[in-house]
Amino acid sequence: MVTQPETPGAGLTCAGRLTMLTAWPPKNNAPSLRICSSSPSRRSTHGRETDPAVRATTCGxxxxxQDFWDDRGEETVEAAEQEIDTAFQKLVAALTARWGSPETVDLEPYLWTEDPAPEPINELCQISGQMLVWRRPDAGRWVALAIGQADREFPIELLAAVGAAPVP
Structure with missing residues (x-):
């Protein structure tokens, strides 16, 4: 769950392998967002990523x-979808304010190719049908958001990815 920091400049820790940091409160009412890997197993003692592949791509x-093993009722699922969509829309607004309008990328073709798709696209296409992509030509990378669900009993997830692989 993403929560607002209590002190200015505090970070936000999210589930998974990513940490989302914000400058709080935003300057000039413009949202500020930074996504970075927080995988401790591949960090050096100085906090810098040591594996070039991890520096270039990550997904989390x-x-x-909640999961839906015990309750897959329509009201429960709709409430979960609404909660995730609200968080998704807030992040879309923050990233759009910073980097402009995103591109929608269909992930289904990556799922059916003979060769595995490059990471993090491969991971995303396993649970989501599309992603919104903000390209960072100055950094040679892109940032993406997606909503996905591995199967109907599993949680609905808001995913973020950073990649360097070409995206059509």
Missing amino acids: VLQAS
Whole structure:
């Protein structure tokens, strides 16, 4: 679950392998967002990523609903979808304010290719049908958001990814 920091400049820790940091409160009412890997197993003692592949790509869950093993009722699922969509829309607004309008990328073709798709696209296409992508040509990378669910009993997840692989 993503929560607002209590002190200015505090970070937000999210579920999964990503940490979302914000400058709080935003300057000039413009949202500020930074996504970075927080995988401790591949960090050096100085906090810098040591594996070049990890520096270039990462994917993680920012927020997840409850699972649906015990209750798959329509009201329960709709409430979970609404909660995740609200968080998704807030992040879309923050990233759009910073980097402009995103591109929608269909992930289904990656799921059915003979060769595995490059990461993090491969991970995303397993649980989501599309992603919104903000390209960062100055950094040679892109940032993406997606909503996905591995199967109907699993949680609905808000996912963020950073990648360097070409995206059509």
